[in-house]
Amino acid sequence: MEIEVLQDRLAKALNAVSRVAASTKAGLPILSNVLLRADDNQLTLTATNMEMATVQYVNAKAKKNGTITVPAKLLAEFVANLPKDNVLITTKDDKLTISAGKYKSTINGILADDFPELPTIDEKEAVIFKINVDIFKEAVNEVIIASSNDTTRPALTGVYFNTFEGSLYIAATDGYRLADKRFVETVKSEIKAIVPTNALQEVIRSISDNMDEIEVLINDSQIRFRMGEIEITSKLIDASFPDYRQLIPKNNSNIIELDKAELIRMTKVAALFARDNGGSIVCEAKKDEGTFSVSAVASELGENTAAMEANINEDGKVVLNSRYLLDALNAAVEGKITFALSGKLAPVVIKNVKSDDYTHIIMPLKS
Amino acid sequence: MPNEWQSVLDEIKNNVSEMAYEAYFARFNFVSNNDGILITSVPNVFIKAQIEGKYHSAIIDALNSSNYKYKEFIVIIDNNNNKPTVKRAVEISPDNTPISTFPKKVTTMASMLDKKRLSVDGNGLNPKFRLSNYVVGSNNDLAVSAAHAVIENPGMRYNPYFIYGGPGLGKTHLIQAIGNEILEHNPNMNVLYVTIEQFYHEFVEAMRKKLDGFADKYRKVDVLIIDDFQFIANKEKSQDEFFHTFNELQQHDKQIIVASDRLPAQIATIDERLASRLMMGVPIDIQMPDFETRCAILKSKAELLGADIDNKTVEFIAENVRNNIRDLEGKLNQILALAELRGVPPCELIDDSYITQSNIQTKRKTISVRQLIDKVAKYYNLSSKDLLGTSRVKNIKTARQIGMYLMKEELGLSTVEIGRELSKDHTTIMHGIKVIKNNLKTDFNLREQITDLRQKIYTS
Numbered sequence: 001m002e003i004e005v006l007q008d009r010l011a012k013a014l015n016a017v018s019r020v021a022a023s024t025k026a027g028l029p030i031l032s033n034v035l036l037r038a039d040d041n042q043l044t045l046t047a048t049n050m051e052m053a054t055v056q057y058v059n060a061k062a063k064k065n066g067t068i069t070v071p072a073k074l075l076a077e078f079v080a081n082l083p084k085d086n087v088l089i090t091t092k093d094d095k096l097t098i099s100a101g102k103y104k105s106t107i108n109g110i111l112a113d114d115f116p117e118l119p120t121i122d123e124k125e126a127v128i129f130k131i132n133v134d135i136f137k138e139a140v141n142e143v144i145i146a147s148s149n150d151t152t153r154p155a156l157t158g159v160y161f162n163t164f165e166g167s168l169y170i171a172a173t174d175g176y177r178l179a180d181k182r183f184v185e186t187v188k189s190e191i192k193a194i195v196p197t198n199a200l201q202e203v204i205r206s207i208s209d210n211m212d213e214i215e216v217l218i219n220d221s222q223i224r225f226r227m228g229e230i231e232i233t234s235k236l237i238d239a240s241f242p243d244y245r246q247l248i249p250k251n252n253s254n255i256i257e258l259d260k261a262e263l264i265r266m267t268k269v270a271a272l273f274a275r276d277n278g279g280s281i282v283c284e285a286k287k288d289e290g291t292f293s294v295s296a297v298a299s300e301l302g303e304n305t306a307a308m309e310a311n312i313n314e315d316g317k318v319v320l321n322s323r324y325l326l327d328a329l330n331a332a333v334e335g336k337i338t339f340a341l342s343g344k345l346a347p348v349v350i351k352n353v354k355s356d357d358y359t360h361i362i363m364p365l366k367s
Numbered sequence: 368m369p370n371e372w373q374s375v376l377d378e379i380k381n382n383v384s385e386m387a388y389e390a391y392f393a394r395f396n397f398v399s400n401n402d403g404i405l406i407t408s409v410p411n412v413f414i415k416a417q418i419e420g421k422y423h424s425a426i427i428d429a430l431n432s433s434n435y436k437y438k439e440f441i442v443i444i445d446n447n448n449n450k451p452t453v454k455r456a457v458e459i460s461p462d463n464t465p466i467s468t469f470p471k472k473v474t475t476m477a478s479m480l481d482k483k484r485l486s487v488d489g490n491g492l493n494p495k496f497r498l499s500n501y502v503v504g505s506n507n508d509l510a511v512s513a514a515h516a517v518i519e520n521p522g523m524r525y526n527p528y529f530i531y532g533g534p535g536l537g538k539t540h541l542i543q544a545i546g547n548e549i550l551e552h553n554p555n556m557n558v559l560y561v562t563i564e565q566f567y568h569e570f571v572e573a574m575r576k577k578l579d580g581f582a583d584k585y586r587k588v589d590v591l592i593i594d595d596f597q598f599i600a601n602k603e604k605s606q607d608e609f610f611h612t613f614n615e616l617q618q619h620d621k622q623i624i625v626a627s628d629r630l631p632a633q634i635a636t637i638d639e640r641l642a643s644r645l646m647m648g649v650p651i652d653i654q655m656p657d658f659e660t661r662c663a664i665l666k667s668k669a670e671l672l673g674a675d676i677d678n679k680t681v682e683f684i685a686e687n688v689r690n691n692i693r694d695l696e697g698k699l700n701q702i703l704a705l706a707e708l709r710g711v712p713p714c715e716l717i718d719d720s721y722i723t724q725s726n727i728q729t730k731r732k733t734i735s736v737r738q739l740i741d742k743v744a745k746y747y748n749l750s751s752k753d754l755l756g757t758s759r760v761k762n763i764k765t766a767r768q769i770g771m772y773l774m775k776e777e778l779g780l781s782t783v784e785i786g787r788e789l790s791k792d793h794t795t796i797m798h799g800i801k802v803i804k805n806n807l808k809t810d811f812n813l814r815e816q817i818t819d820l821r822q823k824i825y826t827s
Contacts, residue, residue: 242704246705
């Protein structure tokens, strides 16, 4: 292989690829390598950890086509430190030589034959849809915070893509809170797939300004995201997601409209005093006084309470984990939110005032 | 079998590097080998790609040198394949391909893309509604026995078959089931299920585009099933069209099945000719199921969902949800979902405040005797004093007896207690309750009123 490529493009692609490559400590050495393929005017970089894979295409001038694999992190860090100029990559057997200006190094690699094959997706069998990158990013960020990292419950470590009444929704839950967002207004096919959270995080990290749309392909065992010169493929989690719609309270009577920024501030302050007792804070709505207050249960540190004016039609009180409330509020869009109470022990529902497509539920703490 | 599989794995181990073996084959498991179809499992699609790609020939060699006899080799994805159990059904193609032309055909079993979603074919029937999964109780036994008569001889007896009852009591299930059963008995019959809304929209469309097919479509069927008939209110043109369709079908002894949430006469602006025709068969109402029936319904739903549920939970739900079956099912789903989410058995959730306090009103609304009397009095435009008094005027007397009946049925009071409340002897109360019970068997209006009253007691 002999190929010439611009340093900044290569560095960026290698950076993304090295995030996906397996760490060097784990198992098969070739999985921590990146596969480089020179193909006329394109350099293709591929890495996989056998749970997900990323493929990046970089424009380049190839004098001689060929393939090789080398340790991804080493190559990425080396290229990142090179001057912004053309980089020349050549290979001989299982050795890769990279040179730019005064820098030149040779890295020991492994022949590409041993690199795992990536699963293919039959586009005729797959469900395919396109989505604007900004909408994708916003929606995924809104739900991903509610997902769990408890690997004993695999279904909850992912985001559930599911169709309901003709729309595609994404949802995540860790058993204590739940976020649900309408993702695509209309989809033609039925989708039920749990996408690993880390794959979605990788997609979001890979989004750059010049991208416009993400193409999503789903079949029964994998999902692929195509955006610009990047392709990320992940396995789906083979488990069944709880029938979460049953858990969303449908007609709360006590819905309070609140300013998001103000509520975040009040929650943060109360959380300071709630450190001793696992972050539990009390949210209380008082009809007669027309206030919504957030307070920490008195502890050794002292106590705290903060209130804001609000239109309240029913008294209500609930104890929440301040971290969950902050996560939910941070995920909501700026401006006004609604905070719906339905009793001391019923879940709280947080929504955006502006749009109805996002629902965040927090289970209260028993006090 | 496991020993043989171990020898296959050992053979593979000899041919690939140790690292590669660890990475790709550590969780390559044997699932089953039936009729020459060898099924194996791997944890995910990436590993599957290796097994079916690069290492395919190595595996085939290992298999061929083992004792396995097989025609087809299938790799499935199973997350939990450390304990190889076949939980889900595997679709297997029946073709017997010889070993030499080893097929690369692979069947996946993940149910992720649910392509089989409730297929509603051209006839509008959903095959999941059957009589076999319809729970019969005292609330609907009449409707079901008439349904059997219709299924056996469509168009002969009970034509039209007209059922009515409040929302969520299983009308749709029943009429869909009739359609499905008729089709099973007579596959050549032309069965059509539509809601009156669909009928109306198609009719409007046909008028607008001046299409001719409309009348034909409906008049050519052998069994016409109409759901949500009450929505025909205020749609006069559709009523006309339906009336003619009805006549045409009935003259040719075609079966007509109608479900509505009230009697035809109670539908606003309904054409009298149509109303009387619908009453020609026997209108049958579906009542709220009693406690035992609710338990039976819950058990059958749980079975359908493949969920494990104990009697305590079933009784808890049945005790607390009495409005309609849809809510009953909703509550069941909710408890099962929460149990799955928390990873605990459903019975542990009974005392869970989330279930008892959540927005679906599960708790039986506690209502005092006085409130009940007020409600009954108000319903009949009387004052509570009338009910508590001694007037023998017929309508007051009947309202009083209904009050007695509801106190017994809904508040669970004894006749002595009711007697004390109404300052009457307990034998008078017993008589009053008996009168209502007897009349309920024949008097549609009374049933209607009692259903209404119950709704009022539990919802307002």
